[in-house]
Structure formats: structure tokens, C-alpha cells
Amino acid sequence: MGETAVAVTGAGIPAHERVYRRLRDMVLFGELAPGQPVTIQGLVEELDAGMTPVREALRRLTAEGALDAMGNRRIAVPVLDPAALEELTEARIALEPRLAARAARDMTAERVGGLRDIDDALDRAIARGDVGRYLHENHRFHAELNRFADAPILTALVDGLWLRFGPSLRVVCGQTGTRNLPDRHKDLLHALEARDPDAAAAAMQADVEQGMELILQSL
Amino acid sequence: MGETAVAVTGAGIPAHERVYRRLRDMVLFGELAPGQPVTIQGLVEELDAGMTPVREALRRLTAEGALDAMGNRRIAVPVLDPAALEELTEARIALEPRLAARAARDMTAERVGGLRDIDDALDRAIARGDVGRYLHENHRFHAELNRFADAPILTALVDGLWLRFGPSLRVVCGQTGTRNLPDRHKDLLHALEARDPDAAAAAMQADVEQGMELILQSL
DNA sequence: TCACGCAGAATATGATCAAATTTTCCGGAG
DNA sequence: CTCCGGAAAATTTGATCATATTCTGCGTGA
Numbered sequence: 001m002g003e004t005a006v007a008v009t010g011a012g013i014p015a016h017e018r019v020y021r022r023l024r025d026m027v028l029f030g031e032l033a034p035g036q037p038v039t040i041q042g043l044v045e046e047l048d049a050g051m052t053p054v055r056e057a058l059r060r061l062t063a064e065g066a067l068d069a070m071g072n073r074r075i076a077v078p079v080l081d082p083a084a085l086e087e088l089t090e091a092r093i094a095l096e097p098r099l100a101a102r103a104a105r106d107m108t109a110e111r112v113g114g115l116r117d118i119d120d121a122l123d124r125a126i127a128r129g130d131v132g133r134y135l136h137e138n139h140r141f142h143a144e145l146n147r148f149a150d151a152p153i154l155t156a157l158v159d160g161l162w163l164r165f166g167p168s169l170r171v172v173c174g175q176t177g178t179r180n181l182p183d184r185h186k187d188l189l190h191a192l193e194a195r196d197p198d199a200a201a202a203a204m205q206a207d208v209e210q211g212m213e214l215i216l217q218s219l
Numbered sequence: 220m221g222e223t224a225v226a227v228t229g230a231g232i233p234a235h236e237r238v239y240r241r242l243r244d245m246v247l248f249g250e251l252a253p254g255q256p257v258t259i260q261g262l263v264e265e266l267d268a269g270m271t272p273v274r275e276a277l278r279r280l281t282a283e284g285a286l287d288a289m290g291n292r293r294i295a296v297p298v299l300d301p302a303a304l305e306e307l308t309e310a311r312i313a314l315e316p317r318l319a320a321r322a323a324r325d326m327t328a329e330r331v332g333g334l335r336d337i338d339d340a341l342d343r344a345i346a347r348g349d350v351g352r353y354l355h356e357n358h359r360f361h362a363e364l365n366r367f368a369d370a371p372i373l374t375a376l377v378d379g380l381w382l383r384f385g386p387s388l389r390v391v392c393g394q395t396g397t398r399n400l401p402d403r404h405k406d407l408l409h410a411l412e413a414r415d416p417d418a419a420a421a422a423m424q425a426d427v428e429q430g431m432e433l434i435l436q437s438l
Numbered sequence: 439t440c441a442c443g444c445a446g447a448a449t450a451t452g453a454t455c456a457a458a459t460t461t462t463c464c465g466g467a468g
Numbered sequence: 469c470t471c472c473g474g475a476a477a478a479t480t481t482g483a484t485c486a487t488a489t490t491c492t493g494c495g496t497g498a
Contacts, residue, residue: 014482015484091372152303153284153307234450272450274482291458292482
């Protein structure tokens with residue numbers, strides 16, 4: 001068919017991967033509101049991609065629980081009810097303290113330093129009331145910590161959980177601002193520095209409980 | 220384009236869903252060996268489906284961890300190393316006992332009866348040395364139990380874990396037969412009947428530990 | 439109120455392009 | 469003369485797109 005428009009194949013990364021990462025961030029950091037419908041053609045226009053890559057990215061996100069596939073082939077951002085939130089809390093408490101304990105086991109001074117830097121940036125974001133930045137740094141803190149746990153399967157499970165409450169967390173922060181967001185990362189950093197798995201697990205559980213309680217209060 | 224063959228659109232279920240379920244079962248019950256490459260075009264011929272539905276099903280399975288996407292756009296059945304198996308064990312122990320406890324909370328006589336029926340069928344499969352049937356009934360027992368827990372998110376997580384060790388479990392059973400497969404479901408049924416969450420959780424943990432130990436021994 | 443059709447969106451197909459693996463073939467070293 | 473790399477053709481496989489087909493939802497009119 002001669003001169004097919006043929007956008008120059010971007011870089012090495014496939015289009016469906018690029019769309020997936022973009023959409024993932026949109027969910028994770030609350031650029032999409034809970035309940036908001038997500039259409040293929042809408043994404044095709046907005047992200048300027050083909051239909052097939054968008055389709056595949058959506059399929060992947062729904063498989064991870066980041067998006068909700070209604071029976072009648074519509075897709076929407078999940079709305080959390082109290083029961084779902086309770087489940088998410090139980091799952092996080094079951095998994096994330098174990099990751100923190102693993103990370104504590106072979107923690108290094110350099111790693112603690114990196115985490116402390118992220119936590120400082122997080123504090124500054126809170127002080128400035130920069131909600132978006134807070135969400136990013138908070139996620140980066142946990143993602144980095146999980147990376148140190150060297151447990152890809154457990155980490156994948158937890159990443160999926162974060163995708164599920166990302167949109168709702170954004171709503172909470174949008175309502176209350178960053179005022180009431182004391183971070184419990186200080187105890188955690190202390191436990192990590194001491195390479196104390198049990199203390200790290202306990203601190204992580206406290207952080208999770210507090211964060212989820214915050215979401216629960218906003219129903 | 221005139222006379223395209225036009226396969227009669229099956230029933231209400233979409234093609235990609237049908238392909239997904241089929242592939243999921245193939246992974247779950249070990250019809251695919253660990254390490255075996257999975258190609259799109261191969262599935263297209265074998266399952267007699269279009270390319271797009273197969274693609275989407277594969278994307279979904281890889282997102283769930285049931286299949287492994289190598290860097291160079293190839294897909295294969297994951298091979299478990301000891302580290303991965305240890306992670307899977309930790310994840311199962313973190314999650315499945317909690318599901319058992321939830322199921323125990325509002326257990327009914329009818330539900331226990333259903334589970335006992337499945338367990339009987341499981342015993343008969345062991346006695347006959349019917350590996351395939353054993354795997355199916357064992358999965359059905361746990362799936363049914365998880366259904367009673369009424370916790371869709373936790374159940375989805377656990378289903379993903381089962382997909383990860385399905386192929387390897389099949390290998391183990393294929394090697395050793397059903398001889399050394401005593402099922403720990405008796406204690407579990409007893410605890411469920413008594414509606415004792417803690418006892419159910421403990422029994423489930425024992426079942427998980429034994430099952431994973433079996434896989435570990437085969438490396 | 440309910441049936442019917444119409445618009446719009448999702449699903450599925452086959453063609454086409456790009457990338458990676460496999461095969462083949464050749465030259466040099468032993 | 470045989471055998472072992474290594475490069476390049478050839479084949480297989482994956483990615484993307486344009487398009488046809490089907491389904492869902494909604495508005496319209498009886």
C-alpha cells in the first residue's frame with residue numbers, strides 16, 4: 001500500500017510497553033479518578049498510539065487489577081468499597097512487612113542513605129503541600145525498599161496492590177492536602193539502619209495501617 | 220471482502236476470553252512444561268483462533284506471572300529456581316491461611332459437605348494414581364475454599380501464585396506418581412467444620428508447606 | 439411500556455513490517 | 469582433509485495497522 005503514514009518506530013521499546021507504562025503511572029498517581037470510564041479510542045487519541053497497543057496495555061492493566069473490566073465490555077477505574085479496602089489492607093499487611101524484613105537483612109549504609117534522600121524529598125513535598133510530588137516520592141521510597149528485598153515475585157504482588165488503591169489515595173490527598181500526612185518512615189529507616197528485620201516489619205506494618213486508615217476515613 | 224470464511228461467532232464469550240481460559244488451564248495443570256517456549260503462531264494453529272485473541276490472552280497470562288516474557292520478545296513457561304520457590308512459599312503462607320481463616324468464619328454444613336465431596340474424589344484419584352485428576356480436584360478444593368472466603372482480591376493474588384507453580388507441580392507428580400501425596404485436607408476440614416479460624420489457618424499453612432516442600436525436593 | 443433500529447465502540451481478521459533466531463556457507467587453523 | 473568459528477542469507481516469529489464485523493446502549497416511535 002505504498003506510503004503508509006508509518007510513524008517512525010519510536011525507540012527500541014515497543015509501543016504497547018510505552019502505553020502500558022504511561023497508563024500505569026496515570027492509575028498509580030491518580031491522574032484517573034475512581035469510577036472514570038476508560039475507552040480504547042479515547043486513549044488512542046490522547047496517547048497518540050495505535051489501537052492494538054492500547055488494547056494490549058488495557059488487557060494487562062485489567063489483569064493486574066489496576067482497571068476494572070465490567071461484564072459489558074467497558075473498562076473503568078475501580079471504585080473501592082470498604083470491603084475491598086479491608087482486603088487490600090490485609091494483603092498489604094501480609095506482604096509488605098515481609099519485604100521490609102528481607103530488605104533489612106542485607107541493608108547497607110549506601111542504601112539507607114539513598115532511602116533517606118528520598119524521604120527528605122518526601123518531607124519537602126509535604127511541607128510545600130505538593131501532593132503530586134508527595135505521591136511520587138512516597139511510591140519511590142517503597143519501590144526502592146522493595147527492590148532491596150530482592151524478591152521479584154513478592155514485589156510484583158505488592159505493586160499490583162498499590163495500583164488498586166492509587167486512584168483513591170490521590171482523592172484523599174486532594175481533599176485533605178498534605179497536612180495530615182506524617183510519614184512513618186523514620187522508624188523504618190532506623191530499623192533498616194540497624195538491620196533489624198523484626199523492627200523493620202513492625203514499622204512497615206504501622207506505615208501501612210496508617211495509610212490505609214487514611215483512605216478508609218474518606219470512605 | 221466478500222466470502223471471508225467468517226467463523227460463526229461462538230457463544231456470548233469473546234474469543235480472547237476462551238483462549239485465555241484454555242491457556243490458563245494448560246499452565247495450571249501442567250500441559251505445558253517449564254521452560255517450554257510459547258509462540259503466538261503456534262497457539263493460533265493449535266487453538267484454531269485468530270492472532271489478536273491469542274496475543275491478548277498471552278499478555279494477560281504474562282501479567283499474572285503465569286508466563287514469562289523474555290527480553291527478546293519471546294514468551295516461555297517459567298522455570299522455578301529455589302529462590303523463586305522460596306518466595307512463592309512465603310507468599311502462599313502469608314496469604315492462604317488468612318483465606319482459610321476467613322472461610323472458616325462463616326462456614327456452613329452444606330459447604331463443608333461440598334468440600335468433603337471434592338476431597339473424597341481427590342482421595343480416589345490418588346488411590347488410582349490418576350495424576351491429572353488429582354491436580355484438578357486439589358485445585359478445585361482450594362478454589363472452592365477460597366470462594367467461601369468471599370475475598371476477591373486476596374483470591375486473585377493466590378490464583379496468580381498457583382499459576383506460577385502449576386507447571387512444576389505437574390512435573391513432580393509425573394515423576395513420583397501420586398504415592399507420596401498424603402493430603403492434609405482432613406485437619407483443614409475438621410477446623411472448618413468447627414468454624415475455628417486459627418485452626419483452619421494452621422492446617423492450611425501445613426498443607427502449603429508440605430506441597431511446596433515436595434516441589435523443592437525435585438529442585 | 440416495549441420493540442426496533444441506529445450510532446458508536448469493541449472485537450477480530452489478515453496483511454504488512456520489523457526483529458531475532460536459525461541455517462548455511464566459506465575460509466582458515468590444526 | 470577435517471573441523472571450528474563467524475558472517476550473511478533465509479526463515480520463523482512478533483508487532484502494528486487498516487479494516488471488517490459484531491455487540492451494546494440508547495433514543496425513537498408505536
